[in-house]
Amino acid sequence: MVFTRFGAGRARATTPGRAVVGLLALTATVGTLTAVDATTPAAAAPGSVIVSANFDTGGLPAGWRAVDGSWTVKNGRLYGAAASGSNKITFGRHLNDFRFEATVRFESVTEATRWTALGLDVPAAGTPPWWIATLRSGSTASNGIEFAQLTTANSWNVTNTAAAPSAAGTGRDVSIAAEVHGINARWFFAGREVLRTSSLQRSTGGTQALIVNGATVSFDNVKVTELAPSPYIRPVGAPLTVIAHRGASAVAPENTLVAQDIARSNGADWIENDVQPSKDGVPFVLHDSTVDRTTNGTGAIRNLTSTQLKQLDAGSWFGPAFVGVRIPTLAEQLADLRTRGGRLLLEIKGAHTKAEVGRIIDIVRAEQMTGRVFIQSFETNALKYSYELAPEIPLGLLRSTLDADPVAVARQYHLTAYNPAVAALTARPAVIASLHTAGVALMVWTVDSASQWQQLKTLGVDGVITNRSPELVDWNAANLG
The missing domain is CATH 2.60.120.560 (Exo-inulinase; domain 1)
Known part of the structure; x- marks a missing residue:
């Protein structure tokens, strides 16, 4: 099974300013799941x-x-x-x-x-x-x-x-x-x-x-x-699942609702984000451990209150069209996805206590988004706590290098997906078949070139995390089959 695309809009945002203007005319709807015939055994097919x-x-x-x-x-x-x-x-x-x-x-x-x-x-x-x-x-x-x-x-x-x-x-x-x-x-x-x-x-x-x-x-x-394979495993011939890295981060300030809107409106299957808590424990959407690079403020996110974080400009660093854009809370991001459409690949960034992971889970549930959120992290403890608190939410493990036995690791941490860096995977592509046999998908990061998209599609990778989600959507359309 594959996900249908979110949103009917097909206009491409080639500059930040043009992207923002285009948002005013675009609407998004929640995609549905449609069955796609996968590689089938000789005697039967999914549904048989x-x-x-x-x-x-x-x-x-x-x-x-x-x-x-x-x-x-x-x-x-x-x-x-x-x-x-x-x-x-x-x-x-x-x-x-x-x-x-x-x-x-x-x-x-x-x-x-x-x-x-x-x-x-x-x-x-x-x-x-x-x-x-x-x-x-x-x-x-x-x-x-x-x-x-x-x-x-x-x-x-x-x-x-x-x-x-x-x-x-x-x-x-x-x-x-x-x-x-x-x-x-x-x-x-x-x-x-x-x-x-x-x-x-x-x-x-x-x-x-x-x-x-x-x-x-x-x-x-x-x-x-x-049954068809796991809904996260891409059937042969189906397009790569498009995962917008921090939103459409090539054309808008990363991890903002503007970047999310552009990615969704241009057809991304998933929005990927990074979540960390403020000093007063509110989960915010931010990649770095400090606000220095992507806002007009300074300091570690864990040393700033939610009130202080909400006063920061998170858009002007990227371009004048984005002056005044704010850092969203996780609750704000999920509410936007719930009402306007979309799914979230939620990265728990950095070490978190069980209580901090619990706060994230509570927000996902409060926003009625457990069926549209997929949690990933480099931190195995974060995945352990997530499974204990919300076993119904699928999990992915981010890796910079491959484990000796990814299938054993997938079993250990209850993974639905194993999410390695592209260089690590392409150096040892045989793990794809073994993970798929175990029912585990692969979401590879972070890939922005058409030549690598083609390589990953040929190898059988399921999803690609990319800064250039609109381009990957177009590439998928031009390279069906």
Whole structure:
């Protein structure tokens, strides 16, 4: 999937003055998500139903393999029983991106801690290691919902737990589902997302499975649907995602609402910014640790109050057309994006305490922008705090040099994107395929030349952070396919 462009305006701002005048006539709307066919396996494509079973024929569907335990079909349902241990039935085929759903009913349990599971990556023979999305009959317990792995040593590696919003209990149908993109997965209970993980360790041949433990469970309406890759991964032939570095910073003062307006109106998919707190704890949009370079003031941002920062001129340094432009607060920037359209790649700049990250998260939520914000940082602690406070917001790690194993790092920090410097990536482009296989996108910084845009598109990079977003939008249009 790719994002449609924000805004209908196509006029190009070639000078700062012309850009500001042009803003008065431009309007922006929020883009929608549209499906784009990606590279597809031979047997299916995104949206294809790989498995669909309602058991009305009275027998197991073709290709289903009862690995162990008792598995029978009666009254239009599949019954699995396991007095102890974990009994499995496998089916389907290996998929990197898919949705797995079923209606389940605990018929009886030995105790409320017993469980059933959707097998997300299970060898057809049922041998470990395998990954599951687990549901306990006592689903409102703190570990009533889990993502877990059975290791080759037959020990459990439980990576994520949560409580379901209601009890599964016994004798009642519950709809459950998991959506998987590489190492990332989401757990749904009765249509509601209740848990996420970025810790799956995928095999090259694991299939799907149903598993019961210490219980008799019946299943109906089992369905596996292939999904397009992560919405942040660019399908083959699709244009590069355009990320406006500090707004349209080549034609307007960086990290201002004016730069944001120009980038959005000229078609940028995302606005990228930098956020730091004032002395009184208000997050402001500023790149440097001091205000000296981009305002008429002096001093460290953390030594200046929000009142002092709001008095500074953040535009005249760039050109006379921008005299009086102010440093926006994060709340002001998000309010502008919410009302006029756009998404924000929000960089937490420099070391932040958990409380400071919490203030940022609170503002994102207050502005109702959690679905349109993507947090990135060089600071791994900032990402750690962000995940703890708002696991629903996607995360990207900025790197000047590549890690020895970017996929392991992506798993460690729950990354949706790995965002390296262009020179680091082009020196070792093989990491792109491994990250994509893991469901992790790449957003590369900071790239302003058409020759490098072409190189990155050929390599399979997903997004480009650029100072020249209007030019990249035009280049995309001229180089489709």
